[in-house]
Amino acid sequence: MxxxxxxxxxxxxxxxxxxxxxxxxxxxxxxxxxxxxxxxxxxxxxxxxxxxxxxxxxxxxxxxxxxxxxxxxxxxxxxxxxxxxxxxxxxxxxxxxxxxxxxxxxxxxxxxxASQMRIRYLYDFSKEQLYLHFLENYPEFTQRVPQYLLASFLGFTPEYLSELRKKFLS
Structure with a gap:
């Protein structure tokens, strides 16, 4: 129907x-x-x-x-x-x-x-915590979303996201 x-x-x-x-x-x-x-x-x-x-x-x-x-x-x-x-x-x-x-x-x-929690995380979390939280809670996005879009979403520059990825994924 x-x-x-x-x-x-x-x-x-x-x-x-x-x-x-x-x-x-x-x-x-x-x-x-x-x-x-x-x-x-x-x-x-x-x-x-x-x-x-x-x-x-x-x-x-x-x-x-x-x-x-x-x-x-x-x-x-x-x-x-x-x-x-x-x-x-x-x-x-x-x-x-x-x-x-x-x-x-x-x-x-x-x-x-979810939107309310995202706003809270933006205020409460450090950039590193925000990235780690996203990795932990939304791993499917990190596999499918280009890094420059993920950086934009998290409020980072693509270069800063690249530094974080090297730090935590190595």
Whole structure:
């Protein structure tokens, strides 16, 4: 029944699912692959703020909710297959299957809690602790995400990340 509300899409490596500034009409369930959510800083540098891989939802959720211009871009890190759902289709799906409200509530509660913990770690951990915590808790990302994106996500320069990797992986 859900299939009629979603659209299957495939994105090539480095292809944009969503572009900052573009109106956001959909959110994405990652079936296979990995993406990163980022924005362009005033200095022109890209800042990665999140990753999503299999069985995760991603979007610019504020822009999705209001059908406004995205403040973030989403780019495929590798070939990525998604199920895309529009806001209208999501509303209709939830009318027909209200049980999914509980599912979406739990998904976003978990995501929000993870976001809160990330903010705490950014304030409480040293850079070394932050890197070690990420390695310990998200080893699948360190294998699939390019080092420059991981450095951006952690708030490091790629050079500093390289130094940390040498220190802890040798």
């Amino acid at each position: 859900i299939e009629q509300f979603v659209e299957q899409k495939v994105y090539k490596k480095k292809e944009l699912l969503l572009t900052e500034g573009q109106r956001c009409f959909e959110k994405f369930f990652i079936v296979k692959g990995c993406v990163h959510l980022s924005y362009l800083k005033q200095n022109g540098m890209e800042q990665t703020i999140d990753f999503a891989m299999e069985n995760w939802w991603t979007s610019d959720f504020m822009a999705f909710q209001h059908a406004t211009a995205a403040r973030f871009s989403i780019r495929a890190i590798e070939r990525t297959e998604v199920l895309s759902i529009s806001a209208g289709n999501q509303l209709e799906l939830l009318k027909q299957l209200p049980e999914l409200n509980a599912y979406f509530h739990m998904v976003f509660q978990r995501a929000y809690a």
